Amino acid sequence: MDKLLQSVKKILQDKPLGSIQWFVLNQSWLGKTYGEMAEGSGYCNNYIKEVGSELWQDLSIALGKRVTKKNLHLALEKHLQDEIDAHENQIRPEFGEESSLEMPSPDFFSASKIEFPSGPVALASPLYINRPPLEELVCNEILHPGCLIRIKAPRKMGKSSLLNRMIAYAKEQDYQIVYLDFQEADQEVFASLDKFLRWFCVNVSRQLNLLPCLDDFWDTEMGSKVSCKIYFEAYLLQYIHNSPVVLALNEVHRVFEHPNIAQDFLPMLRFWHEQAKQDQTWQKLRMVVVHTTEIYIPLKLNQSPFNVGITITLPPFTLKQVENLALLYGLDCAEDSEEAKRFASLQAMVGGHPYLVNLAFYHLCQGEMRLEMLLETASTPVGIYGQHLRELLTLLQAQPELMSAMEQVIATDEEVELNAIAAYKLESMGLVQLNGNQASAMCELYRLYFSQQFGKQNNAKRLFEKL
Incomplete structure (x- = not known):
């Protein structure tokens, strides 16, 4: 248990645990259920579970591998063994090599092994972000x-x-x-x-x-x-x-x-x-x-x-969750407080939409472009969202009543009251967020892109009328 406590302190050195977190960690190590912890601590069961969920996510981010209550022993024991092996490798370099050997990155930090975001996040994937509770x-x-x-x-x-x-x-x-x-x-x-x-x-x-x-x-x-x-x-x-x-x-x-x-x-x-x-x-x-x-x-x-x-x-990701996901993708700049502020620009652009955030991080970890360039080209045909945006435009073009409704939304910064069916269908496509029947663009990316597209269409229409 002493080794466990020392190891966790090292792992979470930038995020010290409070007494309730240490209690949940200790009891989980001993195999106690959340219900037993609640009875022994006086806290409600749901609160204990929420503390546990956040604790496992913090450990997952810090270790670069998925940690749960069930695999806690295995994950921490492997981490301790890895530290021992790394220390021995530094002391006894093989074949006369320098002792300053670099530790290999976790598997999912390897850009070549990260799958393109498509469909549900696999159960075993470390890239799943919890949205407590x-x-x-x-x-x-x-x-x-x-x-x-x-x-x-x-x-x-x-x-x-x-x-x-x-x-x-x-x-x-x-x-x-x-x-x-x-x-x-x-x-x-x-x-x-x-x-x-x-x-x-x-x-x-x-x-x-x-x-x-x-x-x-x-x-x-x-x-x-x-x-x-x-x-x-x-x-x-x-x-x-x-x-x-x-x-x-x-x-x-x-x-x-x-x-x-x-x-x-x-x-x-x-x-x-x-x-x-x-x-x-x-x-x-x-x-x-x-x-x-x-x-x-x-x-x-x-x-x-x-x-x-x-x-x-399901709500969109918060800025904190976006930063946590960046770490899970191995984007080291997310660990720097100044650099992390740049992700607020991404958050503002895509509104915390999980798929759009994952798509951005996939391209960033491939080293294809920097975040500034990604944001600058986001709403253009050559940007990383080009195909996604074209698919949405095609869906709208197939239903003129939805195209007209979306034009109303984009035409103003204020919320717009729409026909109920049009409003719900646009919401199901993820294009708008609703307050009753009052609709507004889901994110800045969609507002920019469709504003450009509707502008082009209106210009073409006016040119045709002149002819």
């Missing part, structure tokens, strides 16, 4: 019988990365997992409610390794929703015995585009959640609904699944 909230909530969790954020904000970590946690509890991504559904699946619910039930059955037998439970006279409920209640939930099942529904906003489906499917999910309050069978089902925007299909308050359960809205 969100991770703790979803992992705690999934333990509650019959829970309903909603994860909401625009595209590329980290929804799937958070969902995957919650699923990994549920697997550790020996829960069964059913994961459905509605983007995988063929367009014809949305032709009718009956077709959609049958597709839904078949997919759930397959993932639970059960033979689909819908015809044994489906009754056209009772209707599709009741048939679906009976299929879950009398078949699927009976065969999973006492093991809870997590039903993770990703890209649910696709259902919003089909009012004939959404107006029945979404209230059905709420009804199942409420059934769990009085029926032990339904308590086995834990539901997670992930989507990019608020629902824009009118539903009665007592039918919407989005005003029950717990809602997790």
Whole structure:
């Protein structure tokens, strides 16, 4: 334990720990759970977990490798052994070489080994940034019988990365997992409610390794929703015995585009959640609904699944989180207080958007350009965001009503009131941030780029009219 304390003091020499942090570290080393720590300290369980989460992230940044409560022993013991090996190498240089050997950088600091930012952050990746207390909230909530969790954020904000970590946690509890991504559904699946619910039930059955037998439970006279409920209640939930099942529904906003489906499917999910309050069978089902925007299909308050359960809205990265991520990418300048201030300019440009920040750091750690040049060219076709911006422009051009709405947003520095559906669709694309129906550009990058594009289009239009 003495070696542990001395080692951690060295590792976190720029960030001394307080008494509660030392307490959590000590108890974690001894194998205590957060609940046991809370009972022994008088602090609430959630606070202890938050302290632990921040502590593991600080250690991860300092060590250059992912540290968790579970791998604490392994990570610190390896660090101590590495220090011993490095010391011995300096004392006994091989083949008569100088003793001032450089320690190799951690694997993920190697620019050639860092993957291009695309899709969810891998579970084993050290580049995942916690956004306390969100991770703790979803992992705690999934333990509650019959829970309903909603994860909401625009595209590329980290929804799937958070969902995957919650699923990994549920697997550790020996829960069964059913994961459905509605983007995988063929367009014809949305032709009718009956077709959609049958597709839904078949997919759930397959993932639970059960033979689909819908015809044994489906009754056209009772209707599709009741048939679906009976299929879950009398078949699927009976065969999973006492093991809870997590039903993770990703890209649910696709259902919003089909009012004939959404107006029945979404209230059905709420009804199942409420059934769990009085029926032990339904308590086995834990539901997670992930989507990019608020629902824009009118539903009665007592039918919407989005005003029950717990809602997790993913925020952009704070400046501190941006600086922490820079360190994880091996950008040494982030360790210098003066140099770190430069990342405030990046934060202002992209609004802390996780994907845009990761893309910037990927290019910086490749040594392709300096931050000043990256920011100067950010909104231009030759900048690192060129392809991303062109993709967004193409999406807008395919929907003139959204193009018109975005023009209204860009035309002023004030918030603009938009049609509800246009506002929500722009939010789902990550282009605007909403305050009710009042919209403003999500970040300076989008404001600059679309201002330039709309200016070009208007000039071309005026020139054409003159001709």
